[in-house]
Amino acid sequence: MMKFIDPHIHCVSRTTDDYEALRQAGVVAVIEPAFWLGQPRTEVGSFKDYFSTLIGWERFRASQFGIRHYCTIGLNSKEANNEALAEQVMEILPLYIYKEGVVGVGEIGYDDQTALEDKYFRLQLELAKEANLPVQIHTPHRNKKVGTSRSMDVCIEHGIAPQMVIIDHNNEETVKETLDRGFWAAFSIYPSTKMGNERMVEIVKKYGSERIFINSAADWGISDPLAVPKTAQLMAERGISEKDIHLVCYQNAYDAFAQSGQMHESDFIVEIDQSQRFNGNSVLRGGRDPKIEKLDSKIIK
Amino acid sequence: MMPTFQTDIIEARNFLYQLLVRQVDEKAKNWIEQKIHLLANSFSTQNFYIAFTSAPRFVGKQNLHLSPMEESEANAIRKGFTLKNWTIDRTTRILFVLYLPTENAENHVSILSKVFQTAEVNELVALYAALPLLPFPEKYIYQCTEGIRTNMAPVFEAVALNNPFPAEFLDENAWNQLFLKAIFTGKKIYQIQGIKQRANATLAQICSDFAHERWAAGRKVTPELWMPVVHFINDTILKDLEKLKESNDILQRQALVLVCLESSHAQVKELLTGMEDLKEKALKGEFSWESISEQWHEANQ
Numbered sequence A: 001m002m003k004f005i006d007p008h009i010h011c012v013s014r015t016t017d018d019y020e021a022l023r024q025a026g027v028v029a030v031i032e033p034a035f036w037l038g039q040p041r042t043e044v045g046s047f048k049d050y051f052s053t054l055i056g057w058e059r060f061r062a063s064q065f066g067i068r069h070y071c072t073i074g075l076n077s078k079e080a081n082n083e084a085l086a087e088q089v090m091e092i093l094p095l096y097i098y099k100e101g102v103v104g105v106g107e108i109g110y111d112d113q114t115a116l117e118d119k120y121f122r123l124q125l126e127l128a129k130e131a132n133l134p135v136q137i138h139t140p141h142r143n144k145k146v147g148t149s150r151s152m153d154v155c156i157e158h159g160i161a162p163q164m165v166i167i168d169h170n171n172e173e174t175v176k177e178t179l180d181r182g183f184w185a186a187f188s189i190y191p192s193t194k195m196g197n198e199r200m201v202e203i204v205k206k207y208g209s210e211r212i213f214i215n216s217a218a219d220w221g222i223s224d225p226l227a228v229p230k231t232a233q234l235m236a237e238r239g240i241s242e243k244d245i246h247l248v249c250y251q252n253a254y255d256a257f258a259q260s261g262q263m264h265e266s267d268f269i270v271e272i273d274q275s276q277r278f279n280g281n282s283v284l285r286g287g288r289d290p291k292i293e294k295l296d297s298k299i300i301k
Numbered sequence B: 001m002m003p004t005f006q007t008d009i010i011e012a013r014n015f016l017y018q019l020l021v022r023q024v025d026e027k028a029k030n031w032i033e034q035k036i037h038l039l040a041n042s043f044s045t046q047n048f049y050i051a052f053t054s055a056p057r058f059v060g061k062q063n064l065h066l067s068p069m070e071e072s073e074a075n076a077i078r079k080g081f082t083l084k085n086w087t088i089d090r091t092t093r094i095l096f097v098l099y100l101p102t103e104n105a106e107n108h109v110s111i112l113s114k115v116f117q118t119a120e121v122n123e124l125v126a127l128y129a130a131l132p133l134l135p136f137p138e139k140y141i142y143q144c145t146e147g148i149r150t151n152m153a154p155v156f157e158a159v160a161l162n163n164p165f166p167a168e169f170l171d172e173n174a175w176n177q178l179f180l181k182a183i184f185t186g187k188k189i190y191q192i193q194g195i196k197q198r199a200n201a202t203l204a205q206i207c208s209d210f211a212h213e214r215w216a217a218g219r220k221v222t223p224e225l226w227m228p229v230v231h232f233i234n235d236t237i238l239k240d241l242e243k244l245k246e247s248n249d250i251l252q253r254q255a256l257v258l259v260c261l262e263s264s265h266a267q268v269k270e271l272l273t274g275m276e277d278l279k280e281k282a283l284k285g286e287f288s289w290e291s292i293s294e295q296w297h298e299a300n301q
């Protein structure tokens, strides 16, 4: 059975059913970028507790399902527009970015491409440079092509090597430039607004598997947490080699974020056996029967 | 009036330091030495925070090994202090905590509270495991109860198990909560320190109520549940104990024998009639609360 990494998923918005489904589909590790919550926060304490949730409770929750949970920490572009709040958030970021399991600064970048977005994007690039962490960049929905080019320009301007930068939410219009300039090109398989499955297959056919990887970007909106394994299956059906699928759905994401020094394949839990203990903790609660599943007995249909 | 210190901090530092240098490589040793030099000579919150957070990436996360002599040394440094299941990174972090300035309680609490608030899972485990070594213990009682309220299993275990702090400092209500939560979440109860000293009539009744609830639902209860009832027998509990005598589970009957031997209650003593073989085995040390607990958890994993 193939194993997968979903390098962009907002687990705090997902249920335990999703975690179970992810694990059954072969997802062994996830990366949760810090983002906004669908409505703006008004206090720095809300950010603090959110970041603490990402490195605490959510990490533990994922581990109960045999999934290794990592995160990237940052001030997202939407909320960068509240300057007074943004200043306070910048002050607490250093408390988090050096933590175990924090594999990057993210997701940061542009939304409306305002002056304030630009200011805090740049400040966070400096932070990432100092901590020697990869950067996970959210590219805008509107005026995407320009916003994506600009994001890369600014990274270069700040002396950040392209291999330390993941440009996320790419599409057919942005992928060529991203790859040509040596950046990682991530694609969010997200219904309607970002990328569809079948389009993704065509992109891999056209551009190959070097420095390309996919994620679900699943969050509180209508999204599909199984986007990575489902797309892998579609790629297999449409004749893409197993090696390329492995690169696009696992290895490239791993190589990009493992540059943080905070992500180790040896920490992944390869087989689920809930009668064993993950991380020293029984996942069994309230008298549920153990669900024991060996990898060779499970095929994704 | 509570004591200011629970241990001689210099002695505790030396002990942890010796344990560490015996097990880490040259590079890690140099890093630890450099950090404790920095903390001892120019302490700043920032220096402390960086050392505490980044420890695992410099010292590794292997298990800490203790000789029997070192185990008794730990107990001499601080009664009840054990380093059971500790890791190198945890030990290093706790060593650094022992370098916090102790001139002023408010300052100590203010620095450490911030660390508690922004901690990830492994950091929380280290912080709670450090409770029995901290100065100004009365200032950390509330934090201890926060640790008991956590939903993260490894964090709860760090507070509740193999830790002398709760039994010595919690009030009766908080203590009872700890015990009951440990029962609920299936912990090995003998690893809770001070059960005999902190047993009370309210807890004995809570345990009996808990057993009735489980029995009514047709479920088993761990024999460890009866540890705190010894000196708080009432009519209900006496009937509960009679029920244990009829159990076809040898562990339940062993538990009953231990309760009977410890109790001075005439009717409880009488329950030993017909259980002479088990009584003899108990007196010879062939079983104990520990062996009952281990076997119960083995069988009911």
Ligand SMILES: [Zn+2]
Pocket (backbone or CB within 6 Å): A008, A010, A033, A035, A107, A217, A219
């Ligand atoms: Zn996102």
